[in-house]
Amino acid sequence: MLKAKTKNISIVLYKPKYAGNIGSVARAAKNMGISNIIVVGTTGFDREEMQQRSTHLAADVLDKIQYCERLDETLGGFNYIVGTTARLGKARGPFISPRAAACDIADISQKNKIALLFGPEDTGLANEELRLCQAVVTIPTSREFTSLNLSHAVMILCYEIFTASSGAANKEEITPKLARSQELEGMYGQIKTLLADIEFLNPENPDYWMMHLRRFFARAGILSREVMIVRGICRQLEWYAHHKKT
Amino acid sequence: MLKAKTKNISIVLYKPKYAGNIGSVARAAKNMGISNIIVVGTTGFDREEMQQRSTHLAADVLDKIQYCERLDETLGGFNYIVGTTARLGKARGPFISPRAAACDIADISQKNKIALLFGPEDTGLANEELRLCQAVVTIPTSREFTSLNLSHAVMILCYEIFTASSGAANKEEITPKLARSQELEGMYGQIKTLLADIEFLNPENPDYWMMHLRRFFARAGILSREVMIVRGICRQLEWYAHHKKT
Numbered sequence: 001m002l003k004a005k006t007k008n009i010s011i012v013l014y015k016p017k018y019a020g021n022i023g024s025v026a027r028a029a030k031n032m033g034i035s036n037i038i039v040v041g042t043t044g045f046d047r048e049e050m051q052q053r054s055t056h057l058a059a060d061v062l063d064k065i066q067y068c069e070r071l072d073e074t075l076g077g078f079n080y081i082v083g084t085t086a087r088l089g090k091a092r093g094p095f096i097s098p099r100a101a102a103c104d105i106a107d108i109s110q111k112n113k114i115a116l117l118f119g120p121e122d123t124g125l126a127n128e129e130l131r132l133c134q135a136v137v138t139i140p141t142s143r144e145f146t147s148l149n150l151s152h153a154v155m156i157l158c159y160e161i162f163t164a165s166s167g168a169a170n171k172e173e174i175t176p177k178l179a180r181s182q183e184l185e186g187m188y189g190q191i192k193t194l195l196a197d198i199e200f201l202n203p204e205n206p207d208y209w210m211m212h213l214r215r216f217f218a219r220a221g222i223l224s225r226e227v228m229i230v231r232g233i234c235r236q237l238e239w240y241a242h243h244k245k246t
Numbered sequence: 247m248l249k250a251k252t253k254n255i256s257i258v259l260y261k262p263k264y265a266g267n268i269g270s271v272a273r274a275a276k277n278m279g280i281s282n283i284i285v286v287g288t289t290g291f292d293r294e295e296m297q298q299r300s301t302h303l304a305a306d307v308l309d310k311i312q313y314c315e316r317l318d319e320t321l322g323g324f325n326y327i328v329g330t331t332a333r334l335g336k337a338r339g340p341f342i343s344p345r346a347a348a349c350d351i352a353d354i355s356q357k358n359k360i361a362l363l364f365g366p367e368d369t370g371l372a373n374e375e376l377r378l379c380q381a382v383v384t385i386p387t388s389r390e391f392t393s394l395n396l397s398h399a400v401m402i403l404c405y406e407i408f409t410a411s412s413g414a415a416n417k418e419e420i421t422p423k424l425a426r427s428q429e430l431e432g433m434y435g436q437i438k439t440l441l442a443d444i445e446f447l448n449p450e451n452p453d454y455w456m457m458h459l460r461r462f463f464a465r466a467g468i469l470s471r472e473v474m475i476v477r478g479i480c481r482q483l484e485w486y487a488h489h490k491k492t
Contacts, residue, residue: 028398033388057391094469099409139405140412142279145303152274155398156405159385163345166386223340 003165004106008113010036010078011154014071014129015120019045023053024151026061030054032158038066038115040074053151075132079112080105083133084153085124086146092130095138102160104135116157121150179227187227188214190234198241249411250352254359256282256324257400260317260375261366265291269299270397272307276300278404284312284361286320299397321378325358326351329379330399331370332392338376341384348406350381362403367396425473433473434460436480444487 011029016022022045026037039045047062054062068074075081082101085092096104105114117133119125130136139148139156148156179187192210195201201209222230257275262268268291272283285291293308300308314320321327328347331338342350351360363379365371376382385394385402394402425433438456441447447455468476 024395024398027391027395030391031387031394031398033390053395055393057393097409140409141277142408144279145273145276147301147303148277149270149273149299149397151395152270152277152398152401155401159402162388163343163386 002106002110004161005109006033006035006161008109009034009105009161010038010113010115011158012038012040012071012074012115012117013150014117014125015041016118016150017042017121019047019049020053021121021150022065023050023058023062024149025154026050026054026065027058028151028155029158030058030061032155032162034158034161035061035064036066037061037064038068038074040068040071043067071129072132075115075117077113078115080108080135081115081117081133082157083117083125083130083136084157085119085130085136085138086141086148087124088138089127092127092136095136098137098139098157098160099164101135101137101157102164105161106164116154118150118153179222179224183224183227184217184222187217187231187234190231194234194238194241197238248352248356250348250407251355252279252281252407254355255280255351255407256284256359256361257404258284258286258317258320258361258363259396260363260371261287262364262396263288263367264396265293265295266299267367267396268311269296269304269308270395271400272296272300272311273304274397274401275404276304276307278401278408280404280407281307281310282312283307283310284314284320286314286317289313317375318378321361321363323359324361326354326381327361327363327379328403329363329371329376329382330403331365331376331382331384332387332394333370334384335373338373338382341382344383344385344403344406345410347381347383347403348410351407352410362400364396364399425468425470429470429473430463430468433463433477433480436477440480440484440487443484 011025011034013022013025016025016039022037022039029035029037050062051059082105085095088095105116108114117125117129119129137157139153141148188210191213192201192206195209196203196206257271257280259268259271262271262285268283268285275281275283296308297305328351331341334341351362354360363371363375365375383403385399387394434456437459438447438452441455442449442452
């Protein structure tokens with residue numbers, strides 16, 4: 001997957017009501033590497049209230065906010081507009097998930113200007129605004145309470161775009177490497193010797209307890225550096241056991 | 247993937263500072279079907295400030311919040327504790343992504359009580375608290391600004407758990423069905439007849455323009471009901487064209 005070109009991505013807030021929410025949106029956007037915000041149809045928000053939520057670390061995003069009057073004019077220069085909604089009327093879709101949208105957005109952002117469009121806190125986007133969109137995202141929620149805070153909705157979509165680009169969601173890439181079989185077998189051999197030395201293992205059937213230990217270590221998914229720690233402990237125990245005997 | 251048993255999942259906020267953040271956490275949690283919140287180590291939060299952010303629709307989650315003094319006692323009854331951190335010190339990991347954690351959590355929640363542990367807004371969890379965790383999640387962010395708002399961090403983890411359970415992220419499940427080939431060919435045949443009738447197509451090579459149209463429709467991914475709309479338009483155009491001629 002290509003990394004999204006975040007300079008080509010803008011968050012467009014249509015008629016937001018609360019300065020605090022705009023500040024929270026700025027923080028969320030910057031956390032996920034997006035710094036273009038356009039506010040359409042409302043203006044005159046208290047700067048201090050915004051910055052209290054954005055924190056001073058995202059104050060640069062607040063400074064860059066563009067304020068526009070009309071939505072159609074604002075969107076005119078964009079190549080791909082992604083609307084967001086919690087209301088699933090038939091005429092409003094088809095809807096895609098934030099994850100599916102993020103994959104498309106990462107690709108499309110390479111050569112196109114993308115607007116992520118969010119509606120007012122109370123009503124969301126109307127059909128009239130959704131009509132301007134090439135894709136409509138709906139964030140999956142519990143049926144009991146579907147209305148997300150504006151900045152939470154922005155965060156989820158931006159997080160999915162960031163994750164799609166970075167491949168960070170990929171379990172394999174983030175999980176550290178497990179120990180190789182030869183490391184494991186060396187460790188098991190050493191444990192077995194130790195447990196035999198201290199007469200824990202039944203000499204008739206030494207592998208009975210060893211199998212339980214193997215299963216435990218396998219389930220835990222032991223790492224190389226953890227094998228080394230276990231072997232260090234075994235070495236020390238062996239030394240101690242022999243000194244006790246002599 | 248099994249659906250997470252959300253009644254077995256609790257959000258544990260360790261020493262949160264701001265009532266507003268607790269309210270936002272309650273809203274985010276309820277959006278994603280989680281209703282257990284435990285606040286540890288701080289108390290006396292302004293109810294009105296909390297509810298302003300939770301909205302009255304998540305007021306029931308606020309009512310149920312448990313306040314505890316000690317973290318170790320709070321966590322004592324849980325089977326699986328998931329810590330969260332933005333600081334990636336070597337002694338603090340191994341770290342997993344929210345998505346990988348969510349898959350594990352969905353499975354483990356079937357029979358175990360799970361705590362999702364979040365630290366104070368300013369410092370996050372210290373090594374001492376992370377030591378109590380079976381898994382440590384780090385939310386991928388831009389390197390420029392890694393510090394997430396508390397409720398944003400809660401939202402991302404809860405959203406991933408909800409999504410892992412519901413399979414809603416699966417593009418196939420949410421994207422409506424594309425039209426079948428026979429529907430497409432019927433539509434193309436009708437368009438071709440119409441375009442020949444109105445003498446748009448060159449009778450020597452009628453398929454030249456048709457190929458461009460086919461490519462366009464294919465790229466758009468046309469749905470069954472859209473095929474019907476296109477055919478309706480064609481029918482009407484044919485009727486109109488013939489009436490004009492006669």
